[in-house]
Amino acid sequence: MSSVTVERIRRGRIDSLRYVSFALSAVAAAAFLGLVVLFAVEALPFARRAGWGALFAERWSYRTEEFGALPMIYGSLAVSSVALAIAGPIGLGAAVFLAEVLPRRARIAGKVGIELLAGIPSVVYGLLGVLLLRDWMLRPLARWDPLSGDTLATGGVLLAVMIVPTVASLADDALAAVPRSQRWAARALGIGRAGAILRVVVPQALPGLFSALLLGLGRALGETVAVFLVIGRQDNQWPERLLSVAPLAAAGQTVTSKLGGSETFVAYGAPVHWGALLALGLLLLAVVAAISFTGSWLALRRVPRA
Amino acid sequence: MLRTRFRLLLISLASILAATARPALGAEPLRINGSTTVNPVVVDAADLFRAETGSTVFVDTQGGSSGGIAALGEGRAEIGMISRELEPDDRAKFPQVKFQATRIGTDALALVVSKDVWAGGVKVLSRSQMQGIYEGRTTNWKALGGPDRRIVFFNKEPGRGTWEAFAKWLYGDPKKAPVVSFPEVGANEEGRNKVSSTRGALSQLSAAWADGKTVFALAIRRDDGKVVPPTTAAIADGSYPIARPLQVVTNGAPQGLAKGMIDLLLSPRGQALVTRHGYLPLAPASAKKRIP
DSSP states (O other): OOHHHHHHHHHHHHHHHHHHHHHHHHHHHHHHHHHHHHHHHHHHHHHHHHOGGGGGSSOEEGGGTEEOOHHHHHHHHHHHHHHHHHHHHHHHHHHHIIIIISOHHHHHHHHHHHHHHHTSOHHHHHHHIIIIIHHHTTTTTGGGOOSSSOOHHHHHHHHHHHHHHHHHHHHHHHHHTSOHHHHHHHHHTTOOHHHIIIIIIHHHHHHHHHHHHHHHHHHHHHOOHHHHHHSBOOSOOOOSSTTOSGGGGSOBOOHHHHHHSTHHHHHTTOHHHHHHHHHHHHHHHHHHHHHHHHHHHHHHHOOOOO | OHHHHHHHHHHHHHHHHHHHSOOSSSOOOEEEEEOTTTHHHHHHHHHHHHHHHOOOEEEEOTTHHHHHHHHHHTTSOSEEEESSOOOHHHHHHOTTSOEEEEEEEEEEEEEEEOHHHHHTTOOEEEHHHHHHHHTTSOOBGGGGTSOSOBOEEEEEOTTOHHHHHHHHHHHSSGGGSOOOOOOEEOSHHHHHHHHHTSTTEEEEEEGGGOOSSSSEEOEEEOTTSOEEOOOHHHHHTTOSSOEEEEEEEEESSOOHHHHHHHHHHHSHHHHHHHHHTTOBOSSHHHHHHHOO
């Protein structure tokens, strides 16, 4: 066999493998599109009755056919903001320690540990939240005198614990992708270790760090079971002042806790109500997809420079 | 090398397809879904049924009573469990399904409070007092003879048999209940845990689940002034005002495995399970005699 023939066969196989992998990716993409179309079609009865805009009202009461989801959107944003405010600094700090301070072997051990944490099923975190967090939260929230430990803040703190591994692990990847030579160059110029990290490595890894935060946020927004167990699931908690802290010490509802509740069983078979819930699902899908796409795009854009 | 990989790929694809296809051999399983109140009785009966017939039985509690109706309506279950009456709404949602309910027992609905409220002296509530709490007019236990503490009311989720029975008692018809906003609880276990772990808590719970150790069942002051606690005797003679049926529902008359299961539930052994879990069996007097 001449080398030309071998080359031809090899190329042919690579081509066929390429077609197969293309076909499989196409299946995944089609499944996603099909899902969106199905949701949109099922949500139509709601859109026809009330219009998509009806989703952005303040009152949800399915028995009077009012489907305003603003309080749930507020709940989702509030819970995720609390989570990000706590998990952001901790996750990024842990990543700097992992990537820049620890020796290589210890870094890998630490990373494995963190990724193990990321793999714990969310219902386990939820049960821990019920067991420990609900009572514990009464103390830091005492100023606002919460009725019970089921509050938006409790959900936020629980989510923070859950997304720290995601943020830390992705941020560590971003920092590690900055070439060694950059650090050496910085040190050679007489910049100390801390200075090199803060002024050279972190700025170069910035898009990747931002993407770690965004992907953490995406996980927080989509998380259901754990939040469901500690948030109280109280409808129509539209706060008087949007940016105040007090509403965080009260029970609330997120888009996911509403969709995870038993109302879906009541709605099934009632087209308008069912449509409203699916419109809510579509909204959640759109927001999480937008955040994840942006996050992944930023992560990919991070091209290592030698 | 590449060829082997390609073959591996094909084999794994084929095995995925094979795994998702329905197994052709083996008997169809009996699938049961619905109310968490009916669930413990059916789970025990299913254990007996499996041991005796060797058939496969799945019991689940997705979505409570409404979940049971939905699972039956969509053909995801052969038996639905409900802790309430069949409603015209159920039939309207699934017009092609012939819902047929078989009653297996009776349960009362209790208003349960946490230990601090009970110890603080609240032992009785009337319908109008409960309406005051539900409509947000009464917010402190002090107004009801209890400690100076805010009332933390955990409302049972919509679609739960417990909530339907509660709203029926409070307003005559669940549809007439005002739209309110409270923290919500789902399954009986969740309701009991949240009430027992929250100070000043109140919720609706199946009377059989009110253990008197972690949560405490209040007596009801009836409209005629009589105070009735949810005891077995008071539920049996109808003097306790909030009772509801425990039922299993089938599409048309029960057949095959479903019939076997329901016959077991109606037999003395099944009825003994109803009693063991704190509910009232169908004919209390005659069933009591048969319990060994």
